[in-house]
Amino acid sequence: MRRPDETDSEFLRTYDPDAYERPSVAVDVVLLSVRDGRMCTLLVRRKERPQAGRWALPGGFVGIQESLESAAQRVLRAKAAIEDNVFVEQLYTFGEPERDPRMRIISVAYVALVPFELQATAGSAEPDRSVSTVGIPWHGATGGAVELRDSDGRIMKTAFDHADIVGMAVKRIRGKLDYTPIGFQLLPETFTLRQLQRVHEVIQDQPVNKDSFRRRMLASGHLEATGERQRDVEHRPAELYRFIKRSAV
Amino acid sequence: MRRPDETDSEFLRTYDPDAYERPSVAVDVVLLSVRDGRMCTLLVRRKERPQAGRWALPGGFVGIQESLESAAQRVLRAKAAIEDNVFVEQLYTFGEPERDPRMRIISVAYVALVPFELQATAGSAEPDRSVSTVGIPWHGATGGAVELRDSDGRIMKTAFDHADIVGMAVKRIRGKLDYTPIGFQLLPETFTLRQLQRVHEVIQDQPVNKDSFRRRMLASGHLEATGERQRDVEHRPAELYRFIKRSAV
DNA sequence: AAGCATATATGCGCAATGCATCTAACGCAA
DNA sequence: TTGCGTTAGATGCATTGCGCATATATGCTT
Known part of the structure; x- marks a missing residue:
């Protein structure tokens, strides 16, 4: 594809690439x-x-x-x-x-x-x-x-x-x-939904509703629970998720 | 802004712009x-x-x-x-x-x-x-x-x-x-909602629900009724609309 | 005048969202 | 060990937007 044909090759030998000043x-x-x-x-x-x-x-x-x-x-x-x-x-x-x-x-x-x-x-x-x-x-x-x-x-x-x-x-x-899963690119390989939410909030500079955000993310099919949980936090540890490429529909 | 200072101007006289081959x-x-x-x-x-x-x-x-x-x-x-x-x-x-x-x-x-x-x-x-x-x-x-x-x-x-x-x-x-009003760019200055809908359908290659499309477009604030109507059509003539730039919020 | 085709308005059910409430699971301090 | 504070995560409900069906309006054609 896109290979010059025979006559093109001939032509190329005489073409002057310096006709224009280049940036x-x-x-x-x-x-x-x-x-x-x-x-x-x-x-x-x-x-x-x-x-x-x-x-x-x-x-x-x-x-x-x-x-x-x-x-x-x-x-x-x-x-x-x-x-x-x-x-x-x-x-x-x-x-x-x-x-x-x-x-x-x-x-x-x-x-x-x-x-x-x-x-x-x-x-x-x-x-x-x-x-x-x-x-x-x-x-x-x-x-x-x-x-x-x-x-x-x-x-x-x-x-x-x-x-x-x-x-x-x-x-x-x-x-x-809003329409592409890229927030996880700014997080470690595994992350909590809360962390992902904060990334979205920072980028959009406005608070995000927690519940609907969770629902949307989990329904999107892009996230997979690892079964692991946070460690050494002062409260109930959250589930860690991983991004998965959604297979082609 | 972005104007080189004194020392920069001096420097520019000696700069060799041909250091790289350019495309x-x-x-x-x-x-x-x-x-x-x-x-x-x-x-x-x-x-x-x-x-x-x-x-x-x-x-x-x-x-x-x-x-x-x-x-x-x-x-x-x-x-x-x-x-x-x-x-x-x-x-x-x-x-x-x-x-x-x-x-x-x-x-x-x-x-x-x-x-x-x-x-x-x-x-x-x-x-x-x-x-x-x-x-x-x-x-x-x-x-x-x-x-x-x-x-x-x-x-x-x-x-x-x-x-x-x-x-x-x-x-x-x-x-x-989906998130920018550009469909009207493909239409004459005044147009009917139906024409705008067809433009969307062609671009997305899928049918669009007529009613919700009308509601969304009219609620968007980007359209203005001209008061005029279609002429010389074989059915009830539709209202002609014009695109208006929404003033900054 | 009757018929036809499309525009436009209205009402209803469904799904997604925003919001409030409730329970679960951890660390920490007494 | 027990109670407390904090955040995770689940559940229920009102609101909103959308898809869909229905009814009415308005032009042209025959």
Whole structure:
């Protein structure tokens, strides 16, 4: 499929690929987690110009023979020590001509969801603390730029249009939450219904009715009771569940 | 905002933008309409190699100082004679290294929705009939490649990965239909509830309950009765409605 | 004038949701 | 050991939205 026919191959030898000036293409990854009742994302302090010192999403240029997916995975491995088992989805492509002062850079943004524990270990492995997580404040319906703050509540200066990219990521995940089972991506392999509910509440920034949430989740067929229960909690321990892929209907 | 500071400007003079080999970036537009109870999209017969003779989405390379949105609008104007008032939304970016045999071309796909009447007049204005509309057959849940057929039901050979792009567009629009008012984008300025229902049925490929559809639409606050009614129909004429943007809550 | 086709309104049963109540199971302190 | 606080999890009920059936309205056609 999609293989050029004979005459096409002839043609390709004479085709001039330099007819147009080309932009650079990069990927940026929004690595979202939920920590202490807030959303957070991984940012890297820029060491080089332009905008040295500002906080940027982990990213990198796309190799000339590298797929966009692979580039995103590579960035995750290199800058966040995150392996391939996490949820990664293409988000949006940002291409305003002036978004980077160096040159025309078109950035294909990806969202990844990981349990905070993974992101924390990845971050602490970085000795120079250039990796940090930030909370995302929550003004109702989002979609535009977002204010990013460090753990002390101070606003972090973000690079380029990366605050817009994070805003778009939050909007996307919030929208998907209602009709796609992705909340569990932000939790350990086994989790309680209460924990899952809190994830939903944080993402939507509004309380969720406990009973109907339980009913919906259990009726969805995506959850499977493990038979295990919580340990060392000061109250009745809750059942631990596991996500299961629903077989094709 | 996002303006480089003094030291950055200095740095930019010495920055070498040619450190990486760069891909070409293009936009392709899926121009969807509903005609005779089927979805259809605009395809252009390729005159040049590679894949001359195959049917492709209207598209073009992104200018080095042109935003992605502008490029999509330019393609719509040039190849479909469609003006700016239509719904256009970025869809997905396709970047497999081998998707185009010429060279690495990353394509940012857009979806546009227009009433079929507009697409028809645009197509007929093209004298060489290189512009055509096709129906999209419907195998349940979509997302992957799609078979495209001409008005006689013959399968049309599509170029590159454009059948995948159309599949993605259909999936996106189908998904958005439930929680976003976009169906009216495929209808004239005033329309009956029945026409809107048919649009929904075609996009979802399943019948919609008439009464609850009416109730939902009227309760949504997006529709406004014009006071006018259909003319020259063989039965009781239906009220004509108009879409209204709901004021911000 | 009669008939036909579709629009529009109304009433009812079912299923999902929100809410309140009740019981179960753990740690903790006296 | 016993009582208490806390959260899990189950049950019952009112409300809401939806599917479905029915009845009426209003145009055109013959």
